[in-house]
Amino acid sequence: MHEYGVSRETESPLDRPSGVSVGGPHVGDVPQPRLAYEYGAPMPSQGAVSSSAPSSGAPVQSTEHVSRETPAADEDDPPLAMEALRAVQILNPSGEIIMPRPDHPRVICVANQKGGVGKTTTTVNLAVALALHGNRVLVVDLDPQGNASTGLNVPHHAGVPDVYDCLIDNVPLAEVAQPVEGIPNLFCVPATIDLAGAEIELVSVVARESRLARAIAGHPEKFDYVFIDCPPSLGLLTVNALCAAQEVLIPIQCEYYALEGLNQLINNINLVRQHLNPTLDVSTILLTMYDRRTRLADAVEQDVRNHFGAKVLNAVIPRNVRVSEAPSYGQSVMTYDPGSRGATSYFEAALELAVRGVNTGGTA
Known part of the structure; x- marks a missing residue:
């Protein structure tokens, strides 16, 4: 049993990084004033006593664990220069292929029946990061809310041909x-x-679980990655995604509630593997x-790593306001503010995903 609470020894950071914002079409805006604590600057020691803490005389217990959200900065470089680098x-304006390409297409289903854990944000930012570094990527938005389409600035109003036409009408x-602009x-x-x-119309359709799999297999072009963004449920749309994919990527919010429904999701994945898609694997x-x-x-992270072991990526996505702001501009955080902590974390996650896949023959 873990004892959960807020650490008094860690000062509340100013989570909003500043610097050159790449939001919207204006690149090269005037830099904003730098804040006291920001990404790229050395953070105060976790063992230090906050100046705002009450002087009760109680000893402050320091921990050896340093938040992985805290960057390892080179103190010789100014923070603005590091952010620009x-x-x-x-x-990647040079177009150099930094992230290795897999030897066969990887179809990855991004699933978690709990809402608000970062499925769409993860799908969009991993896809953009991989595409910017030489991979051909397809994103299939399988959530009726259409948030992945919004994040990639792809029209998805009524009347636009969409994934519904593929599932129901065999288009x-x-x-x-649609190609993603930029x-x-x-x-x-x-x-x-x-x-x-x-969901209702698929009930009476023949081979209802494999409609998406056949649509993806029938695409004339071969992609390096196909990301399927699932709705926050375990209905027929999610089952279609699990039948079409070889891998499942599960984003887990670092909160206790995020762990509660995880067993049911794993059980459903096992059922799909046994009866519909024997190649399916929870790979990532x-x-x-993550809130330092x-x-x-920290407790949730340790529980997840103890249970899933090497399947958990070393990269951890922190709470970052830039990640939340980016969709309002129809962008991913990778293009909205590429120097932010959120963009850096997703870049590291995408690179790790790509390298793991190559090292293990296509499965992370």
Whole structure:
């Protein structure tokens, strides 16, 4: 049993990084004033007593564990220069292939029946990171809310050909996929509100569980990665995604509630493996919304790593306001603010995902 609480010894950080914002079409805005604690600057020691802490005379217990959210900065480089270097590395204007390409297409289902754990954010940012570094990527938005389509700035209003047409009317996926503006090698199959009725309509359809798998297999172009963004449920749409994929990526929020439904998700994945898709494997676990100010985040991380072992990526996604702001501009955080902590974390996660896949023959 873990004792969860807020650490008094960790000062509340100013989580909003500043610097050169790449939001919208204006690149090269005037830099904003730097804040006291920011990404790239050395943080105060966790053993130090906060100046705002009450002087009760009680000893402050320091911990050896340093938050993985805290960057390892080179004190000789100014923070703004470091942020600019990270931005150039992530945007990759030279087009150099930094992330290795798999020897066969990897179809990855991003699933978790709990809402708000970062499924869509993870799908969008991993896809953009891989596409910016030489991989051909397709995103299939299987959530009726259409948030992945919004994050990639792909039209998904009523009347736009979408994944519903592929599932119900057998429209080829190639006729529905749209190129993502400004990101080479990235395509998106949007979702409209019509998809909300697909759960009911699929009930009476022949081979209802494998409709998406056949649509992806029938695409004339071969992609390095196909990411399927699932709705927060375990209905027929999610079952279609599990039947179409070889791998499952599960984003887990660093909160206690995120662990409660995990067993049911794993049980459903095992059922799909036994009866519908024997090649399916939970290949990757990604910890999201990590908040260094709480002991709860560390406790959840340790529980997940103890249970899933090497399946958990070393990269951890912190809570970052830039990640939340990016969709309002129709962008991923990779292009909205490539020097932010959120962009850096997703870049590291994408690189780790790509390297693991190559080292293990295509499965992370």
